Amino acid sequence: xxxxxxxxxxxxxxGGSLRLSCAASGFTFRTYNMNWVRQAxxxxxxxxxxxxxxxxxxxxxHSVKGRFTxxxxxxxxxxxxxxxxxRDEDTAVxxxxxxxxxxxxxxxxxxxxxxxxxxxxxxxx
Amino acid sequence: xxxxxxxxxxxxxxxxxxxTITCRASQGLGSWLAWYQQKPxxxxxxxxxxxSTLQSGVPSRFSGSGSGTDFTLTISSxxxxxxxxxxxxxxxxxxxxxGGGTKVEIK
Numbered sequence: 001x002x003x004x005x006x007x008x009x010x011x012x013x014x015g016g017s018l019r020l021s022c023a024a025s026g027f028t029f030r031t032y033n034m035n036w037v038r039q040a041x042x043x044x045x046x047x048x049x050x051x052x053x054x055x056x057x058x059x060x061x062h063s064v065k066g067r068f069t070x071x072x073x074x075x076x077x078x079x080x081x082x083x084x085x086x087r088d089e090d091t092a093v094x095x096x097x098x099x100x101x102x103x104x105x106x107x108x109x110x111x112x113x114x115x116x117x118x119x120x121x122x123x124x125x
Numbered sequence: 126x127x128x129x130x131x132x133x134x135x136x137x138x139x140x141x142x143x144x145t146i147t148c149r150a151s152q153g154l155g156s157w158l159a160w161y162q163q164k165p166x167x168x169x170x171x172x173x174x175x176x177s178t179l180q181s182g183v184p185s186r187f188s189g190s191g192s193g194t195d196f197t198l199t200i201s202s203x204x205x206x207x208x209x210x211x212x213x214x215x216x217x218x219x220x221x222x223x224g225g226g227t228k229v230e231i232k
Contacts, residue, residue, distance in 0.1 A: 035221075037169075045161075045169065045212055047221040059219040062126070095168055102175055104156075110216045111159040111174035118168055 002026040002114045004096050009119030016086050016123070022079040022096030022116055030074035033099040035112060036081050038092040038121075046092075049081065050099070064090075086123045093118040127151050127215050131224035137232040144200040146227045148213035153193045157217035160189055160198045163226075164209045172211075173198065203229070 008020040022034070036048040049070040050059040058070055069082040079096050097112035128151040138144050148158065156176040161169040171180045173189035176196055186201045200207055208231055213224040 044226045045163075045214075045223040047214075047223065050219065050221070061220045102178065104175060107155075109157060109175035109178075111171055111180075112161075112169070112214075113171050113174075113180065115168035115170075 002098065004098060004114055004116035006094060006096055006116045006119035009094065009121045011122045011124065012086055013125050014087060014123055017082070017084045018086065018121060020081040020083065020094055020096075020119060020121070022081075024077045024079065024096075024098070027098070029072075029077040033110075034072060034079045035097045035099055036070060036079075037095045037097055037112070037115075038090075039095070039118075040089070040092040043092075048094075051079070083121070086121075088123050091121060091123045093120050126220055127154070127218055127222055129213055129215055129222050129224040131211075131213055131227050133227060134225065135228040135230060137230045138203050139232045140203055140205055142203045142232075144203055144207075144229060146198045146211055146213075146229075148191075148196045148198070148224050150194045150196075150215055150217075154196075154215050154217040156192050157215060158189075158191070158196050159214045159216060160187075161212045161214065162207075162209045163212065169212065200229075 003025045005023045051070045067085045071080045095118045096116045098114040100113040101108040101110045130149045158176045160173040163169040177189045188199050190197050210226045210228045
């Protein structure tokens with residue numbers, strides 16, 4: 001069974017830092033691209049970051065570029081999100097999500113087929 | 126960046142009703158669109174990918190259609206467990222973006 005479990009959330013002051021982890025099991029982690037998505041209280045979903053299987057390709061949302069850093073350790077089946085210069089508006093539940101692809105007519109369509117339960121980050125003084 | 130606009134933002138419906146949710150992209154996506162269902166306090170769950178392909182295990186009352194800029198999620202006969210919030214997501218270009226969500230409520 002595929003499992004993703006986030007950890008590392010908590011209360012942090014504005015300007016502070018936090019590192020989130022996502023432990024993966026039940027699948028060959030090193031062969032899947034991974035993503036982080038967050039959801040502020042009462043709000044919709046916001047994609048944050050993508051990391052390819054070998055960490056050679058990385059993308060960020062504009063809202064976190066330069067402040068957040070995604071990384072992975074394939075030997076440990078783990079995904080990370082290093083968050084610096086945290087702001088009140090970064091308060092949210094943070095999810096890790098596994099990306100899968102389906103191929104039709106030579107085109108690959110990506111989607112997030114497995115998600116962790118999320119970890120809450122609260123930025124407040 | 127590609128903007129995703131969902132409508133309506135909420136809908137009240139009864140068990141057995143047919144419900145249709147639309148998602149419009151600010152530029153053409155081909156079929157690079159996915160739909161997710163989210164219940165309160167839970168992670169999103171994939172329903173449909175490539176605009177119209179049903180994820181394994183998802184009931185056949187869910188269907189997706191569309192291509193380019195206009196997409197639709199249809200629930201043919203609403204069941205009690207379908208009351209939730211639904212999101213579309215474009216997967217054509219980074220940054221990936223989600224629609225604002227449609228909350229399906231009990232009438």
